[in-house]
Amino acid sequence: MLIGQITDIHIGFEPDARPEELNRIRFRATLARIVEGPNRPDMLVATGDMTDRGDCESFERTAELLGACPFPVYPMVGNHDTREALLRAFPDTPSADGFVQYEVERGGLRILLLDTLEPGRHGGAFCETRAAWLADRLRERPDQPTLIFMHHPPVVAGIDWMDPVASEGWIARFGEAVAGQDQIVGIHCGHLHRPIFTMFRGHPLGVTPSVAPLVAMDLRPIDPDTPDGRDLITTEPPTYALHRWDGSTLVTHYERVSDWRVLASYTPQLQGMIREMFAERE
Ligand SMILES: [Fe+2]
Ligand SMILES: [Fe+2]
DSSP states (O other): OEEEEEOOOOBTSSTTOSSOOHHHHHHHHHHHHHHHSSOOOSEEEEOSOOBSSOOHHHHHHHHHHHTTOSSOEEEOOOTTOOHHHHHHHSTTOOOBTTBOOEEEEETTEEEEEOOOOOTTOSSOOOOHHHHHHHHHHHHHOTTSOEEEEOSSOSSOOSOTTTOOOTTOHHHHHHHHHHTTOTTEEEEEEOSSSSOEEEEETTEEEEEOOOSSOEEOOOOSOOOTTOOOOOOOEEOOOOEEEEEEEOSSOEEEEEEEOSSOOOOOOOOHHHHHHHHHHHHTOO
8 A cells, every 4th residue: 555645835835926836836746746657646645734824725726736636635734724724625624622633544554644733833732632632542443553644743853943842842742642652653744844764752753855845954053043044945856755555564765756867767678687686585
């Protein structure tokens, strides 16, 4: 089973761009690759910051493009979104306790989609109510392989201007809910607009890069009182993730969507190499 993940589309960043804003061009290219490429997923998760301002018009434009996908699409909120506009544009999306948090089951895998939005705040949030919902879900089926998606990574990644501090209460509450829950096969996030891998409370944690322009790769501390001219946002190509679940292991692939070229194809000249590689299998 293949689970596609796109994140941080930020539709509506340039609301008046004509004929089309850059983020929508990048979004179209990413969707085209996911739908028409050789690895069409069984489902697609959009892990938040679907729009830039959370307005209904941007959500409608996003939903219009996602509506053409030949597989189910599961939307989530990020800090740039609003729950009300998301639920209006995607009316079939479940919610619980007033949050856009829900579960999906497919291919023997349980997928939990979390809500880390606190309106007016850039960073993440995970209140007692959401922590209790997650803890209840994990407790009710401790033996079922479970994949978690959330917009904000609960980690300090080293991108100083985007990072939380490790002592934030929402990180502790999320950490408590997932600690010791061995059924979790991975936690996948967005928000940082960069590819990142780490561990969190013993679980693998990945950050999928954005569809919108990426955050510059700069791990130096930043001083909010001294603009030092460093790069913040770049035109690195849009990227999406494909999480491959074979019934026991989750493997994550990332593909950049840009104008790269194919340098080798599976022709009779390369068949010998592929046969040799197969022959090595035990
Ligand atoms: Fe974002
Ligand atoms: Fe975000």
